[in-house]
Amino acid sequence: MFTGIDEVDWASMRHAYGSAEDVPALLRGLASADPVEREIALDGLYGAVHHQGDVYDSTLACVPFLFALAACPELQDRGAVVELLVSIGGEGDGPSALRAALRAGAEVFAQLTADPDPGVRRTAPGALVRFLDQPARVLDLLRGRITVERDDRVLLALTESLGLFVRRNPAHADAAVDLLAAQSAPPYGPELRLAALGQLAGCAPDRIPTDLVPTAVRLLRERSEQRARRAVLCARPHSDTLVGHLRRLRPSDEEGSQLLRTLHHALDGRVTDRIALLVGQLSSPGWADRCNAVWMSGGLFRTWRADFSEPVALIGAQLAAEEDRLRDAAVSALKQLFGLAAPAADGLHTLVTARPELWVRQWERGAPTLGDPLRALIRCGDPRAVPVLGEVLAGAVVPDDLGHEISWLGTAATPLAPALRRRLGSLALDDPGTPGRAAPLLRALTVLGDTEAVPETLRLLEGSGVVEYAVPALGAWGPAARDAIPVLLRLLDTEHAVLAAAALWSVQQDASAVLPVLLGELADPDARRWGVAVEALGRMGSAARVALPELRRATESAGSAERRATAACALWRIGGEAEAVHLALRAGWVERPHLRRSIAACLRTMGPAGAPLRDLVETELAASRRHTARSDGYGSHDIPHDEELLRVCREVLVEL
Known part of the structure; x- marks a missing residue:
């Protein structure tokens, strides 16, 4: 496996962290009998010779040894080595020398498709399609393996590789599409049929059934029922060990998530179909299916405009789930939706009122923050969040980010203004953390139009570091902040002159006082506050005709x-x-x-x-x-x- 490794001048090569002279030890670590050592070596190679997808001269030098490791039947975890080779090869945009080296060794992948280790057989088909430049032979190998393979996860990998083959080899696509179409129908099981439908939707949409979404939902439920039966048969007692703990934390259904994500990705802009598919997933009896649906809903909501009220309401229904992972996933999804989360507001309110311990989140390091359920309720503009926030403001621990979120409640949060003012007034002028605490409070009071906060804001200007936040707030309050005029005039002779001038116009509307500052900033295209000056001049209207x-x-x-x-x-x-x-x-x-x-x-x-x-x-x-x-x-x-x-x-x- 390592013949010639010591003859390579590794010290003259580079990787992400400098000299590549440590690479031979990492390569040898992949051949260790100790699984921990193998994992450390693999992590080291990804971090050094393939750091964040980059490649180096040492990456190319590793390729022959990685091939030798992958082909050695006595070694464990060779599937991970194949995955590393595939990642190094990229998708056709890597260095030509690396691509040539992988194509030159691609015969190894052909042999590995029949390897005794299912982990190797699962990774080999994708590598075969990418690097063996013999399309007809590749298709024959994939077809042959499909007929004899019995491992479900390997069959899924073969199906995914057929879809990749169609996209990369359009001249040979028809036969591969026929194979996918056959896999999408009985007598194949629901999991493989779902995988085939996802690939067909992505590479041959004319071959998908007209009832694609109902079929996919039905197959998903059949698959879940099968998994539930297997889980009962294979159930093992919970052990109070590290291994047992990690097993319980492990994602519950990675394959199911990948199957449906592939189908969603293939459907892309067919938003109506994707909403119907998501509704079907969210209505599944299996909590893992619903959890996967919640996590993949974000991509749909962030990318497309549509009426999402039905799936959002179903996500809200998951807030009552007993499974922590499902409930937490639902909260995480809803807090990104802001006003679109309104159909789930009742569920959020129920969760917030039932679980006061979730109002504030304490971190091992760093300041406390608002809990996500309360944050999501605020962001959807629900006024029922106001009394809860009142209790938080009256409590012993007040999150610094509370002020940033209150703005989403608009005028409904007006009853909170006195408490916000008191908190602003309690900030110590000599505390280095005061600017960070003052900024969100000033934002909230500005949104609420609370001009009674002018005295507290002026007091803060006696300290340092708050000018960037306090001066715009005074400007937002306009003539009601007239007591700030002397302070703002003094600031015209400081580094904060542009901010002060912009605020002073709003408060006093004296063009002669502010125009020299704003025009000076406008004349310098590289000025730091150029945009602030231009916006202020625009607000001045005809008074800024000069x-x-x-x-x-x-x-x-x-x-x-x-x-x-x-x-x-x-x-x-x-x-x-x-x-x-x-x-x-x-x-x-x-x-x-x-x-x-x-x-x-x-x-x-x-x-x-x-x-x-x-x-x-x-x-x-x-x-x-x-x-x-x-x-x-x-x-x-x-x-x-x-x-x-x-x-x-x-x-x-x-x-x-």
Whole structure:
């Protein structure tokens, strides 16, 4: 296995952490008889020579030895070695030398498809499809294994590999699709049929049955019944050991989750079908099926716009489940939905009132936070959260993030204002943690329009570190914060001048006092507070006409779409120059989707003058995909941001 390993100049090679001279020890660790040592070695290789998917010269040098390890029948955990090779090979975008090395050794994968170890047989088919450049032979090998394989998990891997084969080899796809179609029907069992349907939906949608969703739901329930019977037969007593504890924590049904996730992914934008499938999953008698459905619902809700009230209500029903994992999954899903979680509000309220210990979450490290059930109830705007928050504010432990969440309750949270003011007034000026505690409280009091909090806010300005939060709050309270005018005037000569000027205009509306600061910031494209200055100038309207030439230049510049759109909105508000701003607003809308909310708000103020951009608004309202949906991840507030955009777009059409 390791012939020639000491002749390789590992010290001259690199991996994620520097010299690769430790790689031979890691490779030898994969051949250890000790499973712990094997696991440590595998983890080390992923972390070093294949760190976060990257590859290095040492990665290429490892490939021959990994092949030798995978082909040695005496070794354990060889399936994990095959998985590492597949990961190193990527999906066709890796270095050509690595791809060539894997193709050169791909005959090993052909042999491993018949290996005695089911873990190896489960990983070999995917590697075979990816790296053996003989499509006809690959298909024959897959077909042959399907006829003789008896291990259910290996059969699932073979089915998944057939789908991959169809996508990679369209010239040979027909025979593979026929195999998948055969597997999707009796006499095959429900699990394999579900797997085949998922692959067909992704690579040959013309071959899926017209009653795909009812069929999938029925197969899911048949599969669950079979698993339940096996669980009774194979039940083992709970032991008070580490192994027993880990067994109870282990995900209950990884295969089932993968099967349905594959089907959801294949259906993609067929949202009606996906909702019906999700409803079927959430109505399953098996709690594991329902738990899987809850976890995979997030991708559907975050990506697409539709009426999700039925599945959301069913997720809310899981809050009464006895199984902790299911209940916790439901809470986690609902807290991401904000207003869309309203159909589950009754279930959230019941859980919150029944479990006061869940109101605040204590962490081993870090400050306490609001508990997720209460957070979800607040975020869906349910006023029943207000008395609970009153009790939390009166308690011994008040989470710092409470103020951030209160804003979702709007004016319904007004009764909480006195308690919020008292807490703001109790913050110590010399405590380094005060800025972090003050920020969410000031946000909440600003949303509530509680001008009685001006004295407490001014007191905070006697300390340090709170100006960034306190000054905008004073500005939001407008003329009611007139007692802050002397403080704001003094701040005009500090690094906080732009923030102070923006707030001072709202409080005093003295253009002569604030224009020099705002115009100075506007003139410097690299200024830190350029956007704040432009927004403030826009609020000044005709009083800021002196800024029009510079704003026109910014609107027409070759700078970022965001900067041009920001300047364009101010240009309209100050000078009413509609034609001059249309091009910049259109470019910002198209090039930077995250700007659409602010641009839509600007269009709302333009009324009929925004008519040339009507097509943008109408297209947005007709789109089924959220403007926040993206392939590289998601944000915790994607759904409410998209729902806000839709609301503002509807208001724009009314104004037009």
